[in-house]
Structure formats: C-alpha cells, structure tokens
Amino acid sequence: MHVRDLPLPGRILEHYESQGIETLYPPQVAAVEAGVTEGERLVAAIPTASGKTFIAELAMLTAEGPTLYIVPLRALAREKYETFAELPGVSVGISTGDFDSTDEDLADNDIVVATAEKVDSAIRTGAPWIESLACVVVDEVHLLGSDGRGPTLEVTLATLQRRAPGLQIVALSATVDNPEDIADWLDADLVETTWRPVSLRTGVYADGSVTFDDDSALGIDVEPTGPDDDDATEATAALIADAVADGGQCLAFVRSRREAESLATRLADESLADDSLAGASPNDCAELADEVSEIGATETGSRLADVVESGVAFHHAGVRSGHRALVESAFREKRLKVICATPTLAAGVNVPARRVVIRDLKRYTGEKMTWLPVLEVHQMCGRAGRPHLDPYGEAILVNDGDESDTEELWERYVTAEAEAVESKLAARDALRTHVLSVVA
Known part of the structure; x- marks a missing residue:
C-alpha cells in the first residue's frame, strides 16, 4: 500500500514523501484495513520500530475533531510533541509536569500530548477540551498492568469511554502477552504481528x-x-x-x-x-x-x-x-x-x-x-x-x-513470553484514591 492511497490532505502526503515514506509497512497496512483511518478502535501489538507512531498519526489526522495522545513518561511526551509539531498545518499542545498549558490553550489544538496523570487531572477538574475529543491514542498500553501508573491509566480510559461512547481509541504496545484481552476491554479490533523492518x-x-x-x-x-x-x-x-x-x-x-x-x-x-x-x-x-x-x-x-x-x-x-x-x-x-x-x-x-x-x-x-x-x-x-x-x-x-545462570537467563528472558497485562485497580491504595476522586 502506498502513502498516496491514504485519505490524507495533500500537504501531509507531501510531508511523508519528503521523509522518504512512500509505502507502508505490513503492520501499518493491517491497521488501515482494520479501519484506523475510518474511526474504528484498534489495538496494535507490534514490535518496536514497526511503525506504531505512523499508525497513531493516521488515526489522529483522519479524526473528525481534536485528538489526544497519552504517554507514560514526560520524556516520551516531549519527543512525540516534537514529532507531531512537524506535521504541516497541525497545531499541537503538550501537558506534562515540565510543560503545561492552560485549558484554553489546549482546546485550540488539533493534537494534545499528555501524560496519563495529567489527563486524569483534567477529567476530574472538568477541563472542557476533554469533552470535545474525537480520538485518543494510548502509547505503551501494556502499562495498564503496572502497579504505579496502571490504575490511573485504566480509570482514565474507562472514564473517557463512559463519557464518549463513540470515541475512537487506538492503543499501542510492542510487548504484551494478552493483547486480545485489552482489545476486548476497549471493544477494539486487534492487529498483532512479530514483523520487524530490521531483524x-x-x-x-x-x-x-x-x-x-x-x-x-x-x-x-x-x-x-x-x-x-x-x-x-x-x-x-x-x-x-x-x-x-x-x-x-x-x-x-x-x-x-x-x-x-x-x-x-x-x-x-x-x-x-x-x-x-x-x-x-x-x-x-x-x-x-x-x-x-x-x-x-x-x-x-x-x-x-x-x-x-x-x-x-x-x-x-x-x-x-x-x-x-x-x-x-x-x-x-x-x-x-x-x-x-x-x-x-x-x-x-x-x-x-x-x-x-x-x-x-x-x-x-x-x-x-x-x-x-x-x-x-x-x-x-x-x-x-x-x-x-x-x-x-x-x-x-x-x-x-556459572553455566546454570546462563541457562536460567535463556529460559527466563530469551525464550519466555512477556507477562500478561492484568488490572491493578483492585489494590487497596489505588482503589481508595480513585473512588475518592470520583466522589469528590
């Protein structure tokens, strides 16, 4: 599939071609065929360097309204902000602990990049730009299973789905053992592959x-x-x-x-x-x-x-x-x-x-x-x-x-599958925090 076949504005197509992006990787083709440019929900479980960011951009550039890109780390937010800001004719805002904008400023952007904690805060404080979102992309979605960030990300996604049932959600991960469970929870199609452009x-x-x-x-x-x-x-x-x-x-x-x-x-x-x-x-x-x-x-x-x-x-x-x-x-x-x-x-x-x-x-x-x-x-x-x-x-x-340690490393990491992602919301401290935030 060629970039020229995609339903994107001419200036965007020219931008991609100027970067040498003329044809799509197989996982990107699968995402397009699954409807990522038509507002369909998608979980993309594909290896690093296989084109996840491009899939995210396809969803956000074809969405019928403002979009949100959720990341786990400030460093990743900064990187994605800089990447999306290069898209011609697209306005981008960022909200992290290092970079913050007012709700009014964020509402004026086509894409907002934010950490899950910032999105959770915006939801709880009634930020108006949250209500107008047409598409949400979640990077590193396997962090749903982490003790620290997992509950906040889970509550954030659950709240967004409840407030906007028609919201397009695109979830990305390179390492997840049970992507089908995440896709089922998000009511999304699944694109899963081990294909990499570099062996x-x-x-x-x-x-x-x-x-x-x-x-x-x-x-x-x-x-x-x-x-x-x-x-x-x-x-x-x-x-x-x-x-x-x-x-x-x-x-x-x-x-x-x-x-x-x-x-x-x-x-x-x-x-x-x-x-x-x-x-x-x-x-x-x-x-x-x-x-x-x-x-x-x-x-x-x-x-x-x-x-x-x-x-x-x-x-x-x-x-x-x-x-x-x-x-x-x-x-x-x-x-x-x-x-x-x-x-x-x-x-x-x-x-x-x-x-x-x-x-x-x-x-x-x-x-x-x-x-x-x-x-x-x-x-x-x-x-x-x-x-x-x-x-x-x-x-x-x-x-x-010794040699037994080598065998253990081989079995533990080289041939092993990553752990399944499981909800951590039932942990006492996490449940207390998020129940009280809903009550408040």
Whole structure:
C-alpha cells in the first residue's frame, strides 16, 4: 500500500514523501484495513520500530475533531510533541509536569500530548477540551498492568469511554502477552504481528562469548580481571567497544542512576570518540559537551559534559530534562556512540541502537534483589536495530555467573513470553484514591 492511497490532505502526503515514506509497512497496512483511518478502535501489538507512531498519526489526522495522545513518561511526551509539531498545518499542545498549558490553550489544538496523570487531572477538574475529543491514542498500553501508573491509566480510559461512547481509541504496545484481552476491554479490533523492518537476535554472554537465539555465536575479548574487579562491567565494556569498533552505536542498561554514571565514566576512559563512527568525532563530541554545559551548570550536568567529550552519555531520571533531550537527539543524530541508562529509557523513547547490552537483570525492591519483569527486558531488547541504518539489531544479556545462570537467563528472558497485562485497580491504595476522586 502506498502513502498516496491514504485519505490524507495533500500537504501531509507531501510531508511523508519528503521523509522518504512512500509505502507502508505490513503492520501499518493491517491497521488501515482494520479501519484506523475510518474511526474504528484498534489495538496494535507490534514490535518496536514497526511503525506504531505512523499508525497513531493516521488515526489522529483522519479524526473528525481534536485528538489526544497519552504517554507514560514526560520524556516520551516531549519527543512525540516534537514529532507531531512537524506535521504541516497541525497545531499541537503538550501537558506534562515540565510543560503545561492552560485549558484554553489546549482546546485550540488539533493534537494534545499528555501524560496519563495529567489527563486524569483534567477529567476530574472538568477541563472542557476533554469533552470535545474525537480520538485518543494510548502509547505503551501494556502499562495498564503496572502497579504505579496502571490504575490511573485504566480509570482514565474507562472514564473517557463512559463519557464518549463513540470515541475512537487506538492503543499501542510492542510487548504484551494478552493483547486480545485489552482489545476486548476497549471493544477494539486487534492487529498483532512479530514483523520487524530490521531483524533482531537476542543472546546471552558468558565466559568470553555470546550465544544467540539464531544459533550464531560471537567471541568477545574481555580483559582478565582481578578478584576485586566487576566481571559483568568488564564484559559490558568489551561488548560495547566491539559494537563501536564495527561502526555501530550501543545502549547499555544498568539498575541504578549511580551505576549508569559509573559505567559511562568507565567507558569514557576508553576514548571511544577516537574510533571511526560518522558524526562522533572528537571535535563534534567537544562541541556537544559545550552544549551540555550551556543548558545548566549542575553537578550532574558537569559530570555528563565530562563523559560526552568521549562520545559517551548517561541517562536517568536525575538528569535535567533539557540534558536528557539533548542526549536523546544527539544519539539519534549519531553524535554519541553510547548511552548508559536505567530501564526507563526503554519505555518508548526513540533511541534505537545497533546493539543493546543489559548488564543488570535484577533490581533492589527495598527488601531484596528481584528479577526484572520479562516485559521490561523485552522493552530494552526492542531498542536494538534502526530501520534504514542498521543491517540487524543485537540484544545481549550479560551473565557473569556459572553455566546454570546462563541457562536460567535463556529460559527466563530469551525464550519466555512477556507477562500478561492484568488490572491493578483492585489494590487497596489505588482503589481508595480513585473512588475518592470520583466522589469528590
């Protein structure tokens, strides 16, 4: 199916074609055939980089009235706002903790991008722009099953459906085990596929080599370590250096802010900017470090500028939003070679890389170390492989233990399906909060 076949204004068609978008991916064709441009409700469960944002735009651009795009994170809201603002003749507003507009300002826009918490607040305070919505797109809809954001998102969607029975709802997710249940709840058609524009292979590192799920293997030279050294960090550094030496970019995921900064500092000592990756020359990295400093001279910003000079960055919730935005855009522009991040970066923000390395597969919950959810690990793996830029994507889980640990990682994450999404609204604190908000 060609873009010219879509029921879109000429200026929009020209915009897409100017970006090289002339034909649709198979999942996008399936969405059109399911009626996404005709006001039909849809759940799209398709892999990362398979065209979910384009499906959302098709729904919003063909809706007969204002539209709302709900995201879980401020960083994702900012990214989507910038993406939609490039659409010619389309006015876009944003409502998050970082960027807020008055109800009057939001009502004047064709598209409003907002976090679920902001939409929940707007509903409870009677914001008039909510009542006029024709279409709502929900990104990362699998977060219905999260303890923190899930109840708010569930109540928000339930309230919107009750207030506007004819409202078009389009729900998007790359990692969900039971999309048919979500589609049934939303009274929507389901488009589900594993098709990706770039192939992805996932593997486990142990003892100097990576074994992938396509039966291939990769040998990695890891420097011998002493008894006090961190084998997992050394292996992670070697895996990153190997990807960079091959002309690729890399994302490394660790469990905490401190670990993200520590790994970035460790990698900065490798002087990755001296290697040959287009756009990430030492001079360019020095200019980028200056841009980091110009945004704000915080302690964290100063540490970020130091590592950026070597083509490396860290990314976590403690970094100022302006710094995070600069790191994300610089990585997409290939001005950086590596980002060391906490798992929040995997939640929809568009920073794909040739290789993803997941060093930490457990986190401290306040009582003990627990395994990360399969869904969260799959989200991180899904960042690997950039359409039109990479011939393939690689996701590597690091094991620094014995052979039995390798087998457990393989069974727990590589061959396992993501957890099913289940409602968390019945939790006592969540139910109390939302019942009282309805009463109030």
